[in-house]
Amino acid sequence: SQQGEEDPQALSIQEGENATMNCSYKTSINNLQWYRQNSGRGLVHLILIRSNEREKHSGRLRVTLDTSKKSSSLLITASRAADTASYFCATDALAYNTDKLIFGTGTRLQVFP
Amino acid sequence: GAVVSQHPSRVICKSGTSVKIECRSLDFQATTMFWYRQFPKQSLMLMATSNEGSKATYEQGVEKDKFLINHASLTLSTLTVTSAHPEDSSFYICSARKGFRGGLNQPQHFGDGTRLSIL
Numbered sequence: 001s002q003q004g005e006e007d008p009q010a011l012s013i014q015e016g017e018n019a020t021m022n023c024s025y026k027t028s029i030n031n032l033q034w035y036r037q038n039s040g041r042g043l044v045h046l047i048l049i050r051s052n053e054r055e056k057h058s059g060r061l062r063v064t065l066d067t068s069k070k071s072s073s074l075l076i077t078a079s080r081a082a083d084t085a086s087y088f089c090a091t092d093a094l095a096y097n098t099d100k101l102i103f104g105t106g107t108r109l110q111v112f113p
Numbered sequence: 114g115a116v117v118s119q120h121p122s123r124v125i126c127k128s129g130t131s132v133k134i135e136c137r138s139l140d141f142q143a144t145t146m147f148w149y150r151q152f153p154k155q156s157l158m159l160m161a162t163s164n165e166g167s168k169a170t171y172e173q174g175v176e177k178d179k180f181l182i183n184h185a186s187l188t189l190s191t192l193t194v195t196s197a198h199p200e201d202s203s204f205y206i207c208s209a210r211k212g213f214r215g216g217l218n219q220p221q222h223f224g225d226g227t228r229l230s231i232l
Contacts, residue, residue: 003156031218042119042206042223043157050218088156099145099210101221103157 004089004104012110019076021107023089024069030092032065032072033101037086046074046087081113116140117209119224127232128199134192134227136207142187143209147221148180151204163190197231204228 004025013019025032031050035043049056049065049072056063062075076083086108090101116139124132136146144165149157161182162170169182179201181193190209194201208221 033220035223040204040226040228042117042225043208043221045220045222048218048220100147100159100162102159106156108154 003102004091006087006089006104006107008107009105010108010110012112013079015079015081015111015113017079017111019079019083019109019111021074021087021089021109023072023074023104025072025089025091025102025104026070027091027102029067032063033090033092034061034063034072034074035088035090035103037088037106039085043088076109079109079111081111084109084111114140115209115211115222117207117222117224119207119227121227122225123228123230125230125232126197129196130231132194132197132229134194134205134207134229136190136192136209136224138188138209138222141209141211143190143211144187146184146190146207146209148182148190148192149206149208151206151226153204157206160192165190194229197229199231202229202231 006023033048034046037043047058047063049063060077065072086106088106089104118137120135146163148160151157159172160175163182163184165184171177184190204226206226208223210219210221
């Protein structure tokens with residue numbers, strides 16, 4: 001399977017704590033993207049990091065990328081109850097010369113108030 | 114902005130019915146749209162890539178005669194589940210990417226999904 005893997009599968013924390021999610025993928029990439037999905041809804045794009053970038057920030061989000069290890073991490077600082085959602089990494093299939101994204105297995109984050 | 118509208122949000126129908134789901138990019142043109150299927154607590158599985166003005170590209174294992182895709186304009190793609198059966202019950206999500214094919218480093222913009230329940 002081309003699908004990437006994320007860990008942990010589930011994460012429960014208290015408001016104010018930081019949440020870290022990790023993603024591993026299998027092929028060469030142009031970029032890696034992180035998406036968020038609230039229960040029963042579509043996905044919302046959070047951040048895109050290009051293959052020649054190592055770190056990127058957006059508000060309380062920090063993403064790192066290590067292409068030598070084919071891995072990425074998403075850090076959410078000072079979490080809030082509203083951050084409760086599933087988070088997916090996705091890579092574009094450069095190796096397959098297509099436009100499609102390959103999604104990871106996802107991390108379900110629950111933030112308790 | 115980049116808004117994708119998906120309709121309907123929920124469908125409940127009898128076995129044997131055909132169901133059409135629409136995916137519209139409201140404020141941008143999308144030559145390529147994507148259709149995904151998602152089972153509870155699982156990731157998204159790409160079903161097919163919808164290309165404006167040409168045939169869709171289906172992923173391995175997806176029946177093209179079962180899941181008909183039409184992308185007749187730069188802002189609309191439709192997925193028709195033909196003769197739906199209970200095993201087709203799932204959450205279907207579409208997405209669209211700005212720009213033309215091969216637009217690298219662009220995110221996908223997702224609709225809110227359609228919950229399909231076949232009785």
